[in-house]
Amino acid sequence: MQHFEPKEAYEFLQANPEAVFIDVRSEMEYMFVGHPRGSILIPWVDGPDWEINPLFVAHVRKAASVNRPIVLICRSGRRSADAGLALENAGLKDIYNVTHGFEGDLDDSHHRNSHNGWRFDGLPWAQT
Template identity: 35%
Template sequence: MSNLDDILSNGNTRGKQSSLSYAGALTPQETYTLIDQGNGVVLVDVRSRAELELVGRVPLAKHIEWASYPGMVPNPDFAAQLQTQVDKNSTVIFMCRTGGRSHNAALLAQQLGYGNAYNMLEGFEGEANEFKQRTLINGWKHAGLPWNN
């Protein structure tokens, strides 16, 4: 699937099925297709700087911390930073480690007037296996999508 409208439609359907108040939810593969096609889609990585440095980053993503390490202290300037860096008319996709913080960021974005806010399911590292190891089940890295240290 490579058509922008089809991908967003699938994301919107997932959003409705999950009763999300924001536009919808996308897989890592769908997210990559959208940003790779250069459709003005913005990927916002909300992970901490420590996560970026220790685990890796997506080259095409903007970075706005949802919370900072240590202590995962909430970023009081997140809303202002988002509004400064991302146009409200953009399609914006939020990504974190597993999809939780990015869900919260998409909720906030919708409340701020971003009508095309999406959460990226699975996150950068994906869910943990029985040994608490990530990147082995799903997520951006598991899908073999571009990232670097």
């Protein structure tokens, strides 16, 4: 798995329109916090049980079809890295993780969106 800073991921997605951009956060995060434009939601972990989605790999395989690059994003880059490892363990290749994720790392005051991440970098996003 390769890792991209958010701006690098955006440039990669622009240069590779066949790539599939997957937001692995929960449905509630995707809807209420917002999400990168062009991403599709396939939760890695979701409510109500907050367990790993047993259909995650199957859904990603279907979304990626044949040999498309897969770019993963979550809130901070941790869940998407775990999801990427699961995909690699299932035999998928060409996996990319967005470091710092959509909201970025926590700052000294325990807030996000203050020094890195997709939204902090001003990249396109929407709120459903």
